[in-house]
Amino acid sequence: MSAAFSLRRQDYSLSEEQTALRDSFRAYFEKTIPASRVRASEPGGFDAALWDELQERALVAMALPESVGGDGAGLVELALVVEEAGRRAAPVPLAEVLAAARGLARVDPSSPLLVAMRERGAIVAPAPGSGDRRLAPAGAIAEAVLAPQGASLMLVTGAPAPSQPNLACAPLGWLEVAGGTRVGAADDWAVLEREWHILTAAALIGLGQAALDLGVQYAKDRTAFGTQIGAFQAIAHPLVDAANSVGAARRLLWRAAWFCDHEPESAGALALCALLAAGDAAEQAGATAIHTQGGFGFTLESDVQLYYRRAKGWALIAGDRRTLLRRVAQWAPHALKDALG
Amino acid sequence: MNFGTIDLDDETLAFWQDARAFFDRHVTPAVLEDERLHGGGFNEELHLAMGARGWVATQWPASEGGAGLDALRARIVTTEWARSGAPYILASTTLLPPIAIREFGSPEIQAEVLPRVADGTARICLGYTEPDCGSDLAAVRTRAERDGDEWVINGQKMFTTGAQFSQYCFLLARTDPAAPMHKGLTVFLLPLDTAGVEIRPIGTLGGERTNFVYLQDVRIGDRWRLGEVNAGWAVVAAPLSQEHGITADGSDPTIGGPYLAECEKLLAEFVRWAAAQPGPTGGSVLDDPAVAERIGEALVKVEVTRSASGPPARILSSDLLLQTASELIDLVGPTALLAHGAERSAGNGAFEAGFRFAPGTGIYGGSTDVARNVIAERFLGLPRSTPRRNTQ
Numbered sequence: 029m030s031a032a033f034s035l036r037r038q039d040y041s042l043s044e045e046q047t048a049l050r051d052s053f054r055a056y057f058e059k060t061i062p063a064s065r066v067r068a069s070e071p072g073g074f075d076a077a078l079w080d081e082l083q084e085r086a087l088v089a090m091a092l093p094e095s096v097g098g099d100g101a102g103l104v105e106l107a108l109v110v111e112e113a114g115r116r117a118a119p120v121p122l123a124e125v126l127a128a129a130r131g132l133a134r135v136d137p138s139s140p141l142l143v144a145m146r147e148r149g150a151i152v153a154p155a156p157g158s159g160d161r162r163l164a165p166a167g168a169i170a171e172a173v174l175a176p177q178g179a180s181l182m183l184v185t186g187a188p189a190p191s192q193p194n195l196a197c198a199p200l201g202w203l204e205v206a207g208g209t210r211v212g213a214a215d216d217w218a219v220l221e222r223e224w225h226i227l228t229a230a231a232l233i234g235l236g237q238a239a240l241d242l243g244v245q246y247a248k249d250r251t252a253f254g255t256q257i258g259a260f261q262a263i264a265h266p267l268v269d270a271a272n273s274v275g276a277a278r279r280l281l282w283r284a285a286w287f288c289d290h291e292p293e294s295a296g297a298l299a300l301c302a303l304l305a306a307g308d309a310a311e312q313a314g315a316t317a318i319h320t321q322g323g324f325g326f327t328l329e330s331d332v333q334l335y336y337r338r339a340k341g342w343a344l345i346a347g348d349r350r351t352l353l354r355r356v357a358q359w360a361p362h363a364l365k366d367a368l369g
Numbered sequence: 370m371n372f373g374t375i376d377l378d379d380e381t382l383a384f385w386q387d388a389r390a391f392f393d394r395h396v397t398p399a400v401l402e403d404e405r406l407h408g409g410g411f412n413e414e415l416h417l418a419m420g421a422r423g424w425v426a427t428q429w430p431a432s433e434g435g436a437g438l439d440a441l442r443a444r445i446v447t448t449e450w451a452r453s454g455a456p457y458i459l460a461s462t463t464l465l466p467p468i469a470i471r472e473f474g475s476p477e478i479q480a481e482v483l484p485r486v487a488d489g490t491a492r493i494c495l496g497y498t499e500p501d502c503g504s505d506l507a508a509v510r511t512r513a514e515r516d517g518d519e520w521v522i523n524g525q526k527m528f529t530t531g532a533q534f535s536q537y538c539f540l541l542a543r544t545d546p547a548a549p550m551h552k553g554l555t556v557f558l559l560p561l562d563t564a565g566v567e568i569r570p571i572g573t574l575g576g577e578r579t580n581f582v583y584l585q586d587v588r589i590g591d592r593w594r595l596g597e598v599n600a601g602w603a604v605v606a607a608p609l610s611q612e613h614g615i616t617a618d619g620s621d622p623t624i625g626g627p628y629l630a631e632c633e634k635l636l637a638e639f640v641r642w643a644a645a646q647p648g649p650t651g652g653s654v655l656d657d658p659a660v661a662e663r664i665g666e667a668l669v670k671v672e673v674t675r676s677a678s679g680p681p682a683r684i685l686s687s688d689l690l691l692q693t694a695s696e697l698i699d700l701v702g703p704t705a706l707l708a709h710g711a712e713r714s715a716g717n718g719a720f721e722a723g724f725r726f727a728p729g730t731g732i733y734g735g736s737t738d739v740a741r742n743v744i745a746e747r748f749l750g751l752p753r754s755t756p757r758r759n760t761q
Contacts, residue, residue, distance in 0.1 A: 286370055352665070
């Protein structure tokens with residue numbers, strides 16, 4: 029509807045290669061990460077043995093650009109992989125490390141840390157926010173973080189901080205980020221953050237889909253009042269709403285990832301929107317699945333609670349909601365340009 | 370996956386410029402004002418002008434009166450039509466029955482009706498639902514009884530939007546009251562100038578006009594029957610699934626498209642309004658963090674809904690419009706309640722009109738609850754909800 033004579037394709041289909049990539053990682057994570065392994069990783073939220081095993085899949089190399097010897101995978105492909113990890117609530121900091129590796133490669137392609145990330149699985153993660161002391165997403169396991177400080181992007185190395193127990197069983201730790209080495213500017217952080225938001229959104233979609241699948245399966249298996257409970261609209265319709273949210277948020281995430289890969293200058297607030305939408309959808313799916321399972325749903329025995337807690341946690345770890353919303357609003361004229369004429 | 374800009378050759382660009390000029394010429398302020406006042410969902414002069422170009426049925430072949438446009442040019446016409454703000458309801462419902470007419474109508478009926486649909490002289494309203502029917506079409510009670518080579522029809526149709534501008538009604542009637550409910554139905558293409566047809570207006574909250582169509586001893590020839598006697602369920606199924614957006618592919622905005630566009634228009638109206646209001650700490654209202662956060666929430670949902678397709682898009686877009694229309698009135702304050710033309714009305718009545726328009730979008734064309742049933746059963750594989758008599 030724009031005043032300009034311009035139309036865009038609206039093709040959300042995956043290529044054969046993308047489908048094969050997704051299926052391969054789905055099978056791999058299903059085999060490698062039973063729910064028991066997720067539970068065993070709690071409360072710290074990091075499975076070091078799994079992280080070592082994952083090195084054989086060379087995901088960091090896959091994510092790095094060819095200019096530094098990587099495979100140059102796009103964000104769309106990485107999002108497909110990370111969604112599958114999210115589907116198993118993988119207790120490894122995949123979104124953080126992949127975003128950090130790409131960010132570091134852009135500002136300091138010869139950094140020895142990049143080699144360490146590829147060769148021995150060194151953990152480098154983003155540390156968003158402001159101030160000198162930050163609750164860092166992988167602060168309890170990272171040997172270095174990339175932190176925005178004023179107009180600079182700083183690389184801060186040092187020992188991981190003590191793990192702090194939390195809702196999401198994420199490896200959160202309080203890190204001192206004063207000092208460090210300046211490796212880039214605020215713009216470099218912005219790109220890194222955007223890619224991290226997209227990969228976190230992918231992980232959240234995975235959580236949401238897994239929770240939804242558990243809820244739907246339960247609605248088919250469980251009978252009450254003489255019928256499968258999924259035949260009650262009071263059960264079915266909330267599941268439908270959750271499925272709609274997860275499905276639409278996934279497509280939004282793909283669109284955001286595609287724009288970052290192909291036309292980053294036109295991406296606007298898509299990555300922010302994808303993150304917020306994925307968090308909302310995952311939480312909705314988790315809450316709906318718990319309610320569908322009834323009393324069983326709020327016992328620790330149900331796997332749904334694993335997804336529900338992480339849905340809230342992973343979304344918040346990637347950014348304060350109110351701040352992100354205000355940033356989205358700044359893009360209003362861009363997002364509404366067709367309607368504004 | 371591809372969201373790239375489509376390369377347009379010079380011919381396509383010229384086509385587009387011509388399309389924009391066409392709608393600029395025909396969709397005058399008077400046309401828009403007439404629609405605002407009367408909500409007819411139709412403008413005959415525009416419709417005939419579109420028909421003269423084959424644009425009523427853009428993708429029908431030229432041999433059938435269409436323009437034979439490819440998908441890209443058809444999308445360009447749709448885009449410019451939406452951009453113009455012109456009424457579209459009857460023009461879109463008119464294209465649904467031809468799906469069944471092609472499949473079930475006799476060659477004579479096809480030859481008589483389809484070219485006139487294409488040139489715009491024949492419009493078709495949907496005679497589906499009735500009082501006490503709602504979205505449960507198997508419950509229709511309008512009776513058609515055979516009398517030799519004719520049928521005698523008695524009953525009452527409701528929400529037959531656009532009937533006052535239509536030449537035909539795509540009519541679902543009961544022909545065997547003894548059969549299970551969805552097995553005793555037959556579809557007719559009823560010429561609305563037949564004696565015994567009476568059309569009466571129904572006003573709606575959103576300002577759209579819809580109708581009752583009363584049928585008293587309406588007598589039509591058997592040639593107007595579509596499909597076998599008592600096989601009407603299959604005849605309505607094809608166009609119905611299109612109306613519900615079930616068969617639409619991802620490139621198609623589906624029934625939800627106009628609701629999302631309405632929502633974006635309201636948000637744009639708010640942004641225009643807010644930019645002119647001084648904020649609490651300098652700047653405009655848009656710089657008020659509390660306002661920005663709520664607009665941010667709405668924009669996230671707009672992007673989510675833009676990404677959806679099919680039945681989920683129908684539900685998400687309607688729900689979003691309801692929520693946004695209410696939210697924006699809260700953000701603007703009491704001047705948002707003022708109607709079009711009232712003194713210092715915010716958005717010149719857009720917000721109060723949007724609030725009235727929104728609830729209907731969750732109901733017509735099959736309610737969002739029906740769409741949820743469809744998704745529950747077909748997409749999630751859940752058991753059928755509620756014992757349905759039409760399955761027995």
